Amino acid sequence: MQPRILQVRQQILKKNDELARALRTRFAEAGVFVISLVSSPGAGKTTLLRKTLLKLAGHLRVAALVGDLATENDAKRLAQSGAPVKQIITGTVCHLEAAMIESALNDWDLNSLDILFIENVGNLVCPASYDLGENLRIVLFSTTEGEDKPLKYPTIFNTSDIAIITKSDLAEVVGFDRHAAYENILNVRPGMQIIELSARSGEGVDRFIDLLTHRSKIPAEHADAR
Amino acid sequence: MQPRILQVRQQILKKNDELARALRTRFAEAGVFVISLVSSPGAGKTTLLRKTLLKLAGHLRVAALVGDLATENDAKRLAQSGAPVKQIITGTVCHLEAAMIESALNDWDLNSLDILFIENVGNLVCPASYDLGENLRIVLFSTTEGEDKPLKYPTIFNTSDIAIITKSDLAEVVGFDRHAAYENILNVRPGMQIIELSARSGEGVDRFIDLLTHRSKIPAEHADAR
Numbered sequence: 001m002q003p004r005i006l007q008v009r010q011q012i013l014k015k016n017d018e019l020a021r022a023l024r025t026r027f028a029e030a031g032v033f034v035i036s037l038v039s040s041p042g043a044g045k046t047t048l049l050r051k052t053l054l055k056l057a058g059h060l061r062v063a064a065l066v067g068d069l070a071t072e073n074d075a076k077r078l079a080q081s082g083a084p085v086k087q088i089i090t091g092t093v094c095h096l097e098a099a100m101i102e103s104a105l106n107d108w109d110l111n112s113l114d115i116l117f118i119e120n121v122g123n124l125v126c127p128a129s130y131d132l133g134e135n136l137r138i139v140l141f142s143t144t145e146g147e148d149k150p151l152k153y154p155t156i157f158n159t160s161d162i163a164i165i166t167k168s169d170l171a172e173v174v175g176f177d178r179h180a181a182y183e184n185i186l187n188v189r190p191g192m193q194i195i196e197l198s199a200r201s202g203e204g205v206d207r208f209i210d211l212l213t214h215r216s217k218i219p220a221e222h223a224d225a226r
Numbered sequence: 227m228q229p230r231i232l233q234v235r236q237q238i239l240k241k242n243d244e245l246a247r248a249l250r251t252r253f254a255e256a257g258v259f260v261i262s263l264v265s266s267p268g269a270g271k272t273t274l275l276r277k278t279l280l281k282l283a284g285h286l287r288v289a290a291l292v293g294d295l296a297t298e299n300d301a302k303r304l305a306q307s308g309a310p311v312k313q314i315i316t317g318t319v320c321h322l323e324a325a326m327i328e329s330a331l332n333d334w335d336l337n338s339l340d341i342l343f344i345e346n347v348g349n350l351v352c353p354a355s356y357d358l359g360e361n362l363r364i365v366l367f368s369t370t371e372g373e374d375k376p377l378k379y380p381t382i383f384n385t386s387d388i389a390i391i392t393k394s395d396l397a398e399v400v401g402f403d404r405h406a407a408y409e410n411i412l413n414v415r416p417g418m419q420i421i422e423l424s425a426r427s428g429e430g431v432d433r434f435i436d437l438l439t440h441r442s443k444i445p446a447e448h449a450d451a452r
Binding site: 004005008012040041042068069070071073092094121122123124125126128129141142144145146148149151152153154155167170173174 | 230231234238266267268294295296297299300318320347348349350351352354355367368370371372374375377378379380381393396399400
């Protein structure tokens with residue numbers, strides 16, 4: 001990259017980092033735990049998130065922001081859960097930025113939330129560089145995409161906390177090599193926590209939700225008592 | 227986007243367009259037809275390209291450039307076809323640019339080629355803005371990604387000439403709505419040519435190859451006579 005381009009890019013990232021830091025402080029003060037989801041297009045972020053919102057909505061105050069270049073389709077799908085949902089339309093921008101999150105939250109009272117989900121634009125490259133102030137970043141990839149994705153998109157796996165292998169119900173039919181997938185994830189990020197699930201069949205979804213509630217440090221008894 | 231960022235971005239794109247134009251002239255002079263492939267990660271670009279190189283290698287002089295953030299895995303897979311293949315490693319860059327193509331072709335004699343394939347980085351957003359001097363841009367999306375992708379990533383469909391629906395062998399098991407997919411593609415780009423295929427089962431691959439040889443305007447008799 002040319003020096004000037006590099007400089008401009010570094011300035012953008014620095015500004016984003018500052019905004020993300022401010023967001024993180026705001027989230028902590030409001031007591032809201034923030035989880036972002038990143039993946040390729042079609043890995044199943046929205047389907048999993050919809051199911052998760054439905055399961056959590058009964059005993060936790062959950063909400064979601066969802067990024068896409070175009071359409072409000074995902075927000076509509078997620079809103080069926082009854083949780084507050086807002087679509088962020090990025091136009092030609094290939095990722096969400098902290099400023100977009102800040103602006104989308106303008107008219108929301110964060111104190112009234114326990115968990116806020118942020119679904120990024122479907123892209124395994126660009127979202128890696130943009131901190132959104134989240135507490136937990138989850139990268140999803142599907143059995144249908146192939147086991148090599150962690151090696152080919154290492155940065156997004158490196159900047160994520162948990163890896164989810166989605167569409168586990170299709171693993172057999174596509175000849176998914178589970179052992180190779182785990183090896184590739186762990187090569188890129190040793191010790192990374194991995195969950196396999198199918199949002200369609202439901203397999204593994206409860207384990208995922210247990211993990212989220214555990215990580216968000218909200219005791220189940222407390223949550224149920226709301 | 228801030229005005230300065232926008233200005234820098236426009237300068238990059240302008241420079242890329244100029245380089246792409248020069249490449250296109252060079253390709254025409256050398257009589258090589260250039261086809262680029264764009265898609266999400268895991269839509270099946272490499273699998274289809276490998277099969278295509280294998281089928282064409284007997285009677286046409288074919289070669290491939292393949293872009294990835296990391297690893298030479300794809301180049302190795304493609305080289306099994308016997309065709310000349312070169313990997314372009316982009317590092318953190320989310321797309322190929324004309325300058326990368328120019329530099330990768332430095333030590334290749336274009337006059338000795340009939341068709342050059344360029345496989346872009348797996349990304350449905352960023353590659354849309356970068357002309358590589360190709361004659362034909364093909365966008366692939368798989369039945370497992372869902373029918374809504376053309377609506378959610380309209381620019382890449384708009385800048386492509388042909389849409390390929392891959393993994394047709396999985397259409398039934400994932401409940402792929404073929405009608406909705408066609409409607410979404412044609413809404414974004416009316417009249418766009420669509421081919422369904424499965425590189426794994428082989429279904430539709432011959433039709434795809436016929437289309438390529440037809441579009442590259444190399445009569446089959448001539449090609450076979452080489």
